[in-house]
Structure formats: C-alpha cells, structure tokens
Amino acid sequence: MGSLHWVAANRHLQPGRAAVKTFYILDGHSQIYRAYFAPFRDLTSPAGEPTRATYVFTTSLLGLLERHRPDYLAMALDSPVASLERTQSFPQYKATRPAPPEDFAPQERRIVEIVQALGIPIWRGDGAEADDYLASAVQRFAGPDMRVVLVSRDKDLEQLLGPFVAMYDPMNDETIDPDALAERKGYRPEQALEVQTLIGDTVDNIPGVKGVGPKTAVKLIEKYGTAQAVVAHADEQTPKLAGNLRAFAEQLPLTRRLIELRRDLELPTALEACEWHGVDLPAVKPIFEQLGFHRLIERLERLAAERGSPESAPPAPAEAPAPEAAPGEPVASSAGPRAAADCDLRLIDTPEALDALAQWIREEKVTRLSVDTETTSRRPMWAELVGLSLSWRPGVGYYVPVRGPLGATVLELDRVRAVLGPILADAAIAKVGQNLKYDAIVLANAAMPLGGVAFDTYLAGYVLDPSASNKLDNLAQQYLQYTCIPIQDLIGTGTRAMTMDQVPTEQVATYAAEDAEVSLRLADALEPQLAEKGLAELFGRVEMPLLSVLVDMERTGIALDLSQLKRQELELDKAADVLRDRIFAAAGEPFNPDSPKQLAEVLFEKLRLPVIRRTKTGPSTDAEVLDRLAAEHELPALVLEYRQLTKLLGTYLRALAEAVHPATGRVHCSFNQGGTVTGRLSSSDPNLQNIPIRTEMGRRIRSAFVADAGFVLLSADYSQVELRILAHLSGDETLRAAFEANQDIHRTVAAEVFGVPADEVTPEQRARAKGVNFGIVYGQTAFGLSQALRIGRGEAQEFIDRYRARFPRIESFLAECIAQAKRTGYVETILKRRRPIAEIDSRNQAARSAAERYAINSVVQGSAADLIKLAMVNIHRRLAAENRPSRMLLQIHDELVFELPTDAVEPERAMIVQEMESALQLSVPLRVDTGVGENWMDAK
Numbered sequence: 055m056g057s058l059h060w061v062a063a064n065r066h067l068q069p070g071r072a073a074v075k076t077f078y079i080l081d082g083h084s085q086i087y088r089a090y091f092a093p094f095r096d097l098t099s100p101a102g103e104p105t106r107a108t109y110v111f112t113t114s115l116l117g118l119l120e121r122h123r124p125d126y127l128a129m130a131l132d133s134p135v136a137s138l139e140r141t142q143s144f145p146q147y148k149a150t151r152p153a154p155p156e157d158f159a160p161q162e163r164r165i166v167e168i169v170q171a172l173g174i175p176i177w178r179g180d181g182a183e184a185d186d187y188l189a190s191a192v193q194r195f196a197g198p199d200m201r202v203v204l205v206s207r208d209k210d211l212e213q214l215l216g217p218f219v220a221m222y223d224p225m226n227d228e229t230i231d232p233d234a235l236a237e238r239k240g241y242r243p244e245q246a247l248e249v250q251t252l253i254g255d256t257v258d259n260i261p262g263v264k265g266v267g268p269k270t271a272v273k274l275i276e277k278y279g280t281a282q283a284v285v286a287h288a289d290e291q292t293p294k295l296a297g298n299l300r301a302f303a304e305q306l307p308l309t310r311r312l313i314e315l316r317r318d319l320e321l322p323t324a325l326e327a328c329e330w331h332g333v334d335l336p337a338v339k340p341i342f343e344q345l346g347f348h349r350l351i352e353r354l355e356r357l358a359a360e361r362g363s364p365e366s367a368p369p370a371p372a373e374a375p376a377p378e379a380a381p382g383e384p385v386a387s388s389a390g391p392r393a394a395a396d397c398d399l400r401l402i403d404t405p406e407a408l409d410a411l412a413q414w415i416r417e418e419k420v421t422r423l424s425v426d427t428e429t430t431s432r433r434p435m436w437a438e439l440v441g442l443s444l445s446w447r448p449g450v451g452y453y454v455p456v457r458g459p460l461g462a463t464v465l466e467l468d469r470v471r472a473v474l475g476p477i478l479a480d481a482a483i484a485k486v487g488q489n490l491k492y493d494a495i496v497l498a499n500a501a502m503p504l505g506g507v508a509f510d511t512y513l514a515g516y517v518l519d520p521s522a523s524n525k526l527d528n529l530a531q532q533y534l535q536y537t538c539i540p541i542q543d544l545i546g547t548g549t550r551a552m553t554m555d556q557v558p559t560e561q562v563a564t565y566a567a568e569d570a571e572v573s574l575r576l577a578d579a580l581e582p583q584l585a586e587k588g589l590a591e592l593f594g595r596v597e598m599p600l601l602s603v604l605v606d607m608e609r610t611g612i613a614l615d616l617s618q619l620k621r622q623e624l625e626l627d628k629a630a631d632v633l634r635d636r637i638f639a640a641a642g643e644p645f646n647p648d649s650p651k652q653l654a655e656v657l658f659e660k661l662r663l664p665v666i667r668r669t670k671t672g673p674s675t676d677a678e679v680l681d682r683l684a685a686e687h688e689l690p691a692l693v694l695e696y697r698q699l700t701k702l703l704g705t706y707l708r709a710l711a712e713a714v715h716p717a718t719g720r721v722h723c724s725f726n727q728g729g730t731v732t733g734r735l736s737s738s739d740p741n742l743q744n745i746p747i748r749t750e751m752g753r754r755i756r757s758a759f760v761a762d763a764g765f766v767l768l769s770a771d772y773s774q775v776e777l778r779i780l781a782h783l784s785g786d787e788t789l790r791a792a793f794e795a796n797q798d799i800h801r802t803v804a805a806e807v808f809g810v811p812a813d814e815v816t817p818e819q820r821a822r823a824k825g826v827n828f829g830i831v832y833g834q835t836a837f838g839l840s841q842a843l844r845i846g847r848g849e850a851q852e853f854i855d856r857y858r859a860r861f862p863r864i865e866s867f868l869a870e871c872i873a874q875a876k877r878t879g880y881v882e883t884i885l886k887r888r889r890p891i892a893e894i895d896s897r898n899q900a901a902r903s904a905a906e907r908y909a910i911n912s913v914v915q916g917s918a919a920d921l922i923k924l925a926m927v928n929i930h931r932r933l934a935a936e937n938r939p940s941r942m943l944l945q946i947h948d949e950l951v952f953e954l955p956t957d958a959v960e961p962e963r964a965m966i967v968q969e970m971e972s973a974l975q976l977s978v979p980l981r982v983d984t985g986v987g988e989n990w991m992d993a994k
Contacts, residue, residue: 451567
C-alpha cells in the first residue's frame with residue numbers, strides 16, 4: 055500500500071539507473087502575476103516600497119529550492135506584447151488584457167533582481183514569449199537523463215507534458231504529469247493543443263468555436279482526434295454546434311498557430327550557465343534586508359549553508375513521547391498519535407516489543423488482521439521490504455521496521471520472519487488491506503507468505519465504482535471522511551524524492567501504521583456497501599480469488615530469450631537502414647527522417663506535395679498527413695513504415711530486455727485488476743497487452759517469450775467470445791444457430807444481410823460483415839465503419855441499416871443497454887458487474903452518443919472479462935488442488951498462456967479447455983482454440 059503512494063510520487067524513477075538531472079524553468083510572468091494576486095496581506099518595505107508580490111514570489115521560490123534541489127534553473131519572461139511574433143500575425147492578440155496595476159511593475163523589477171542575484175539566468179528576447187522558450191527547452195533537453203519541470207500551471211503548457219516533462223505549481227506544491235492531466239481534465243498532452251484550439255483563449259483574445267467549452271471540446275477530440283477533423287464532421291453535430299463549427303473553419307488555422315508553442319527558439323544561455331550551485335549569500339542577503347524580509351533570511355542562510363551539498367536532508371524531528379501502554383499491550387517506542395484521528399500509531403523496534411506484539415495477537419485470538427508493507431520500489435518483484443504494519447482494531451496500528459536510513463534502529467528480517475511469519479501465513483486469520491496483491495508478492499519474496507487473504511479495499515472500491523480513483527487516500531475521504539498523511543510529507547516529490555528506507559523510521563511508522571489502521575476501518579465500511587448493491591458475489595467469487603491467481607502469475611513470470619531479442623533488434627536496425635536508403639532514394643537526397651522539419655522541407659518544398667495541415671512551426675508531418683499523402687508519392691508511406699520500425703525497436707525490443715529481472719532471468723509484469731472500467735485486466739512493467747500483432751515484425755516479438763528447457767508454452771484463446779456473448783444476451787436465433795453449427799459467423803451474417811447463399815458470399819461482403827460484427831459491440835457508427843472499411847459513409851450506413859433489419863433482436867438488446875443506463879445510471883454484466891454511465895442524458899449529442907456506446911460495449915466487454923476471470927480462478931484452483939504441473943503465466947485479452955512439461959500437454963490441454971469452456975453457462979457454446987510451442991509465437 056505504501057508502495058502505491060510511492061508510485062504516484064516517483065513515477066519517473068527507475069531502479070538501477072543513475073539519478074536523472076532536473077531542470078526547473080520558471081514561467082516568469084505567470085508566476086509573478088500569481089504572486090501579485092495571491093490572497094496575502096499588503097506588505098511594504100521599511101522605505102515604503104510595495105512588496106507583497108515580491109514576498110510571495112520569493113517565498114515560493116525558496117520553497118522550490120528547499121524541496122526539490124534542482125540541478126539546473128532558469129526563468130523565462132515575455133517580450134513586450136507589441137513586439138511579439140503572434141501580434142504581428144494577429145494584431146488583436148492579448149489586446150483585451152487590462153493594464154497591470156500601478157504597483158506591479160516595480161515589484162516585477164525587484165523579483166527579476168532577486169532571481170538574478172540568486173544566479174538564475176533570465177531568458178527574454180525580442181519578439182519571444184516565455185512559453186516558447188519553455189517549449190524550446192523541452193525540445194532540446196528533456197529525455198531519459200534530464201527531467202524538465204515547467205514551474206507554472208498555465209494550461210498553454212499542457213501540450214508539452216510527457217514522460218520527461220512535468221508542470222509544477224510551487225504555491226500548492228503540486229506536480230502535474232500526463233497521468234495527472236488526464237485524471238483532472240480528461241485529455242492527454244498530445245490532445246491538449248487540439249482541445250485548446252476548439253476552445254480558444256479569452257485571456258489572450260484568441261477566438262475558438264462559439265459555445266464550445268472544455269467538456270465539449272474533450273468529447274469532440276476524443277471522438278474525432280483533431281480540431282480539423284471535428285470541423286470536417288460538423289454535419290454530425292447538433293444544428294447549432296454544426297453552424298458554429300462551420301463558422302470557425304476559416305479561423306481554425308490561425309487559432310491553432312497562435313496556440314501551438316514554438317520549439318525551435320535559440321535559447322539565450324547554454325545549459326552550463328543554468329547549473330544551480332546554491333545561494334550566493336553576499337549577493338542576495340542585502341536585498342532581503344533592504345526589503346525587510348527578515349523571516350526569509352534564515353531560510354536563505356540555511357540554503358547557503360547547504361551550498362555544494364544539495365543532497366543533504368533536513369534533520370529528523372525529535373521523537374514524540376510514548377503513549378501509555380494498555381494492559382497486555384507490547385511496550386513500544388511510539389511514532390506519536392495523530393490527534394485528528396485519535397489513533398495510537400506505534401513503532402515496534404525492539405525484539406521484546408516484537409515478541410509482545412505476536413503474543414498479544416495470539417492471546418486476543420485475532421481473526422481479522424490488516425496488513426501493509428513499505429518497500430523500496432513500486433515494482434513488487436524488484437522491491438526490498440522496508441517494514442510492515444499491522445492493525446486489528448480501529449484506532450490502533452503498529453509498524454515493524456526491517457530497513458531504514460543509516461543509524462536507524464530496525465529489526466533483523468530473520469527475527470521478524472520467525473515471530474510474525476506464522477501469523478501472516480495463518481489462513482484462519484483473515485487478512486485485509488489496500489492492494490494486497492502487492493503486499494502478498496513482497497512478503498512471499500521475503501519468505502513470509504500471506505495466508506487467508508480475504509478483503510482488499512482497493513478491489514472493493516473498484517467493484518463499487520470502476521470509474522473512480524480507488525487509492526487509499528480517496529477511499530478514506532469518501533467512506534471515512536478521513537484525511538491520510540500525504541506520502542509527499544515523507545519522501546518529497548519529483549526526481550529527488552527519497553525511497554522509504556531513506557526516511558527516518560519514526561516518520562515511516564506513523565504513516566505506515568495509519569495505512570493499516572485506515573484499511574481496517576475501510577474494510578468494515580465497504581463490506582456492507584457491496585452487499586447492499588448486490589456486488590458481494592462478484593467480489594467474493596471472482597475478484598478476491600483472482601488476486602491470489604495474479605500473485606502466483608506475477609511471481610512466476612515468463613522467460614525471455616535475450617539472444618533472440620538481440621537478433622530481432624539487429625534485424626530491425628538493418629531493416630531501418632534499408633528503409634532509410636529507400637527514403638533517401640525517393641527523396642532524391644539524404645536527410646534526417648526523424649526530423650519533422652527536414653521531412654517537411656523535402657515533402658512540401660522539394661517534392662511540392664500538397665500541405666494538408668499546418669502547425670505553428672510549419673506544415674504538419676504527422677501520421678494522418680503522411681497516410682493521406684501516400685497516395686501521391688512513395689516517400690510518405692516509406693516514412694510511416696520507418697516510424698513503425700523505430701517504435702518497435704524503442705518501445706518493445708530494447709524495453710523488454712531491460713525488464714528482465716536479474717535474479718530470475720524472467721519478465722514479471724504487473725496485472726492490474728482495477729485498471730479498466732469494463733473489468734478487463736491491464737498489465738504494466740512491461741505492458742504485454744500492447745505487443746503489436748497486426749504486422750509480421752510485431753508478431754515475431756512473441757517468439758522471444760520462451761518456455762524453460764523440458765517445457766512448452768500453451769496458448770488457450772477464446773474464439774469470438776464477444777460475439778458469442780452478444781448472441782447469448784440478445785437471444786438472436788440466427789447467431790445462436792451459427793455458433794451451434796460451428797459456422798463461419800462472418801460469412802453467415804453476410805449471407806443474411808446480402809440475401810445470398812453462404813457459399814456465394816464474396817470476400818468483400820464477408821469483410822463488411824466482419825466489420826459490423828466486431829463494431830456492433832462497440833456501438834460503431836456509420837462514420838466508424840466507413841473509416842474501418844474505407845467505404846463511403848452512405849454505403850456504410852446502408853449496410854448497418856440492413857444489419858439491424860435482419861437482426862432486430864440485436865438491435866433490441868443494444869437499445870435495452872442504453873435504456874438501463876438511462877433508468878439506473880449504470881449497466882451490468884452477466885455477473886452483475888456495474889459500470890456507471892455518465893452523461894447518458896446529456897444535452898450534448900456527442901457526449902450522449904459516446905455514453906450510449908459505453909453502455910453497449912461495457913455490457914459485452916465486461917461480461918467477457920467476467921468469463922475469463924472466472925476461468926482463471928477455476929483453473930488455478932484445480933492446479934493447486936490436484937498438484938498439476940501447469941503454471942499460468944499471462945492473460946492477454948481473451949487468451950491465457952501456460953507453461954507445462956512437454957510430456958503433459960494433452961491432459962493439461964484438456965483440463966484447461968474444459969474449465970474455460972464451462973466457466974459460464976451460455977445459450978451458445980464457448981470455443982477455445984489452443985496451440986503449443988517452445989515460444990509464444992509458435993504456440994499462438
């Protein structure tokens with residue numbers, strides 16, 4: 055559980071890698087304006103100079119330096135509005151901004167003086183804006199070895215966020231990365247420019263689509279991808295919105311050009327000039343004294359004393375007095391109770407206290423125990439145990455440390471294992487906790503297996519509402535009205551954040567013991583909620599047993615043939631070289647195909663191909679543009695193929711090699727039960743669900759996943775499972791009969807729709823039927839089908855209409871899914887899994903249509919998720935009960951992958967197929983296709 059918090063604060067850290075440098079760049083005017091308008095009392099210097107904004111800005115800057123210890127620093131400022139490049143092309147740019155107050159300018163000058171005295175370079179140039187400097191710095195410096203942090207909360211900078219780029223709000227000590235942006239605003243950085251283009255910017259006087267705000271813009275971009283595509287499909291919107299989109303069409307290129315940030319500016323200083331060496335006290339202190347900033351001088355002096363040692367940590371607080379022990383309780387040094395929660399949170403750091411703790415658990419005949427772990431990594435198979443916390447009655451929690459900073463008092467792991475191991479393994483003591491899968495893996499790797507896993511608060515929250523964030527902090531707020539200690543209070547934020555074994559043990563004890571105590575109370579709060587909403591059976595029959603299945607799968611992992619990966623990497627490198635030569639030949643000259651600027655010059659200046667779309671920096675060369683240009687010249691198609699190759703190299707081949715565990719030699723990905731709103735599993739570290747299978751080169755990556763010597767891999771894949779579930783749920787007789795007779799379902803549907811015998815169905819007719827068959831469970835529109843099959847929209851609509859006429863029971867079922875969402879606000883799967891459907895009654899047509907599609911696909915996809923999860927639970931139970939030799943390794947979409955001895959294939963195959971095909975009783979037969987091979991590709 056503590057490890058989950060660690061993930062949120064340290065998503066950019068990678069175990070085993072050198073520390074990543076950080077470059078903090080202040081959006082100067084943005085931060086100065088925020089400081090000026092901050093809710094703070096008026097201040098003046100002894101000489102009568104206004105200083106409120108100066109004081110607030112300086113306090114914020116010192117906090118940034120204290121908390122984050124940047125490696126590099128700079129501050130960017132805007133040029134005068136009249137000289138801006140954007141003003142030259144659009145004179146109304148920022149024309150509606152009011153003049154700053156009279157006392158703003160002198161404070162701005164003071165702030166610039168302080169920043170310069172601190173040795174922080176100022177970036178300001180004629181005609182350039184601060185945002186463009188920030189974008190250019192991101193383009194130049196962000197990467198695996200340099201994390202760029204944009205000190206601002208300006209929405210214009212959201213388009214710059216990425217794996218190595220974050221925004222930081224120093225006044226709220228809040229970091230925004232791509233995941234945080236998606237969670238907060240519903241779109242990702244690559245969509246930010248498109249969303250903002252539709253909205254425009256009233257502050258900067260940039261026109262957008264009339265009547266389109268953030269929510270509408272997000273839904274439109276989610277559906278159509280780009281602002282230009284939204285305008286192109288104006289006729290699909292309500293009459294009012296359609297008219298507004300058409301009116302905006304001519305303005306769109308200019309708005310986009312104004313909003314898109316430039317990334318090609320020459321920066322005023324070299325990187326070396328931005329290196330932060332600490333505070334030069336003689337240069338800064340006199341300014342503080344002149345301004346009367348006496349309270350800040352002490353902080354300044356402390357920072358100056360740390361010059362040359364930016365890694366020095368603040369001293370640990372003095373130990374709080376121990377609370378009085380209750381009769382029979384272990385005497386322990388205390389981490390100090392939290393008065394707000396009236397909790398007794400205790401640190402068990404002596405052998406005597408540890409023995410007393412175990413004795414009390416036995417004497418109390420504890421039947422329900424909350425368990426949590428603190429570790430060194432978010433990846434359970436890579437994590438070292440730092441400590442574990444326990445709670446079995448509300449208001450009391452205990453923390454047992456086994457690792458800590460130098461000099462900390464901790465217990466020997468062997469001693470903890472001997473004393474607490476039997477209690478943790480005792481299945482008669484029900485274990486509860488938050489994300490117990492993680493804790494179970496960590497404890498098992500520490501030779502303390504967790505028995506009696508009974509209630510996971512994370513999974514309970516997920517079952518109750520799969521669309522909500524079910525982190526412990528959020529659940530505690532929602533169900534207990536309790537605020538947990540933020541993890542940032544212990545480890546900090548950003549790339550300089552500590553791991554738990556570096557935090558003073560007394561502080562970890564309070565945090566960790568609270569987590570166990572809160573999880574215990576949450577379990578008591580969530581259990582009746584599950585029963586009340588009819589979700590207890592799904593939780594108890596599927597999700598909780600599946601947790602133990604995934605623990606075994608993740609600990610087992612799958613072997614990788616590194617030599618095979620390397621061969622594929624070399625082959626792809628050669629293929630990329632060949633493609634580069636073909637690209638040069640098609641272009642008539644060598645250039646860098648990875649450079650959008652150079653590619654644009656070749657495509658549009660030399661070859662004179664038509665410009666499809668423009669960005670601020672010139673003609674676009676994105677995938678959509680290249681795909682459209684491919685019909686006119688061979689070069690765009692070659693570049694697209696080249697990009698696919700380089701993505702395979704970087705995203706899969708090299709990344710997979712780095713994912714191999716040094717101790718096991720296997721890949722141990724994490725399977726997340728709460729990662730999707732439909733109930734399907736997702737995977738990460740690495741994400742094996744996304745290994746491409748549509749291209750031969752992509753499929754070959756699977757050949758590197760191999761079985762151990764004497765073993766083979768068996769792939770068991772549900773055949774057309776979603777269509778079979780659709781046939782069952784809709785009751786359509788034609789579909790049912792086709793599946794009963796084991797017919798080609800796509801040919802059968804084509805024959806029905808086109809009114810021809812099945813043996814006369816053409817390949818084109820079958821392809822169209824297949825498109826609708828698979829699209830129907832996703833609520834596919836005529837537009838979507840036309841795009842998928844590359845046919846006219848009218849033709850696609852005609853086919854859908856014939857399909858609906860021929861299969862009315864399917865149409866009725868789809869309508870009932872939507873009707874249920876309208877009646878109840880949610881839809882249900884076969885096993886009563888619920889998904890809330892927001893905006894099902896929205897007045898916005900695009901939002902309402904999206905909600906209707908979600909209602910349809912959630913029922914079918916969610917039922918498929920129920921099916922395979924139940925099959926996994928049943929197979930796992932038989933593997934253990936019958937001591938069978940198979941090991942379940944992977945779950946990918948509708949496929950399970952097993953490793954088994956070569957001489958046990960047939961009996962194991964028969965058992966696996968039997969359990970998968972009988973997991974749920976449907977009105978149509980389930981079918982499982984299997985394959986066996988020494989590697990995953992051969993088995994598939």
